[in-house]
Amino acid sequence: MPSPRDDDERSGYGTRRGWRAPKGAGGQGRRRHRAPAPRPPLPADGATDAPDPAGSAARIARLAALGNDDAAALDAEGLPAPGAPDVLPAGLRALGALVRQARETADAADDRADQTAERRTRDASRAQRRIERAEEREARQAAKAAHEQGERQRLSGELERAHARLTQVAAERDRLRELAEGEGRQESGHDDAQVAGLLARVADLESQLVDRAVALEELTDAREAAEAEREHLRGAARRLRRLALEAGSADVDLVDPDDHGPLAVDDLPYVRTVLQAVELAAAHAEHLVYTDRAFSSARTAPYDEPRKLLRDLVALDRVAAAWAVEGGVGRPIRDVALAQQLDWADDVSATARNQNAREYRFTHQGRPLWAGPHVRVATGRGLQRTCRIYLALVKGGEPDLAGLPRGVYVGPVGRHLSDSTSG
Template sequence: MGKRARRKGIEPDDSVRELAGLGPAAAGKAEPAVTDPADDTVALEPDGRLREVSLLVEEVDYVYQLYRWIILTGSVPKAQEWLKKEPWPHPDYVIDVFGSWEKFLAHAHVTTSPLLARLRAADAAEKDVAAGRKQVEKELARVEDLRRQVQTARLAREAAEAARGDERSRADRLQRALDAAETRAAAAEARLHERTAALDAAAAAGPDTAADERAAALADELDAVRAHREELLRQAEELREQAVQDAKTINRLSTVLAEQGDAGASAEGADASGGPDAGADPPATVAEAVERAAASAQALRFTDDAFTSAADSPYRRPAEILETLRTLDELAVLHADPDGFGRSLTQAATERGLTYKHDVSETARSRHPHEYSTTVDGHRVDLGPHVALGSGSGAGFIARIYLHVADGSGDVPRGMYVGHVGRHLPDTTT
């Protein structure tokens, strides 16, 4: 109807003309009717009300199409959408009638429609529900991951406890062997003393080659027994150190297991309340562990050599490095007090479960002076105090953290400085 109808060559019907107040004679040609030239009657002019009625009909038609679109699609159309869809009026025709697309929508009272407002609110609520569902699914996946981590930590703790039991049994066996060796050594020494006394007496009476040979054999046996005892003592000491490391590992795993259990419980509570998780993943490398420790440190300071050595370290348990550095930061806070804190750093570190050595040997320092030094604020300082990590052999299983502990009397301020993290520095055994 309207412009769209006229452009297709369709004329308004008689009813429209009657609405405009025209008689049947106006339904013919578009040109004005003329009388006989001989007649003095003036020619009829087109009535302007026909154009007005046509515009009104076009407005009604376009508004009807607008409401129809809203009912079918549930949304307010844009001009481009009617441009692409053939059954709908061309947007240019609508703009010709109403002046603009916005005036067209305002004329139909679409912008203030409470029905569309409720529809938009329903769409927003549906999006919120979908987002909440995704968040719940994400939290459930995270809780499941935490449960797997807890299970892994529990299995690791059980394996460590089993290994500790095996090491304890082995230590008991070695202790029994050591006691037996000491008994044999004491008996051999007693026999040697007896033989020596007998030989002294025989020597006074005259030479005896057979007795000398027996004495030499007994001395050799005694030396062998002593060497065996020394070996057993060394093995027993190693087993004791290994047992201490295993105990620390089990305690650490128990702590991690408890923390992850609490995190899992917190995550389940967060699922119910929709709260976010504040936890962080463990570091993947020693370098990442050092960076995270340096970022959160209160008093512990890190040199450039600490980051360089950490980047070169292949140690397989970077989370242990991060935990140890945070413990050292606690010690650095205590050490920052010039009046002291009631005990030595070695004692405080041992109480916190660290294998802390207050210095390295002078032989190692004299043989490798460059290795056991670092730079702090442009000043060269020595490294000595260190923490031992891991057990076994190889840089992937053992690590060291070397420190410089300044009392404030030298070139650098009082504090604890990390100079090396990672590989074991060379000493008298390497």
């Protein structure tokens, strides 16, 4: 009869029914945990599977230093396996096909580049022709406006002379009428023939008065028509100037320096960003001084109506012209700004400036300036609806600004600087 030990030796250790290997020990009941093998990465959308590294396409790609796309295209040709008799001719044919395809692609790219360059050249030529036509039309309009201005001045002078003559004739008629009366006849000693002559003269003068009144009315109508024509010509000149600037002309004034009428937004060229408005206004400014802070702040300003900003910058240049007069203009600069339809603020609060010194301080030629007077271009909800132009008025005699000439200096443009209203 076999012993229990023989049974253990025959069946092996740990094979008895009901026996379970201790946790963590060896044995048949142990579950072996192996790290899963890494899965190959899935190809990206649109990516081409790489050729077999041991295949003919991969070897030729390595020898020819081809990129992944060209290697995949070469593999798509179905080259024979390495060592096959026809692998070399097939590889050369496939390389030739790749070269032809690359040459065709390059030729197509060159053709597109040539077409783009030709199209741009045509666009530039058309823009130049538009500029030339606009300049010719503006010259004709300017000549016509000058003629109309001279005609208006002539009519004004003639109208004034007609008024004076009318007054003179009326006075002469009244004097003669008094002489023709009985009381005047006795005092002057005139006989009936003289009185009859005086009465005839009065009738003639009254007829002249009627003629003069008609002529005066005609001259008034002609002068009003000349003024209306002049305003029409000025409007046409503004539109032509705007078209020329939008077409890229660099020799056209942003506004007519002799046109002192109120500026309109629609008369100015279209600008897409705050920075474009500042750069265009600065290029045509005659009196305003633009600091580096004006451009850096405009570069990140989110205001979405830059054309309105351009209008206020042009109007500010006229305000700067008044400020540049030594000794002042005889009235507050605020009145000059209001006359240019600017929403002017004389200063900011000292608290806001002290608490936010880094925002309100800017420099020009190494001299420190502080933003104070400003123009409220727009006040709305959100950064895209709010815009400010902060300025520094330099009188020219400040000790800490020695060497900085008198003028209006443009500081931050765009965002509303921090104060009690901005939270």
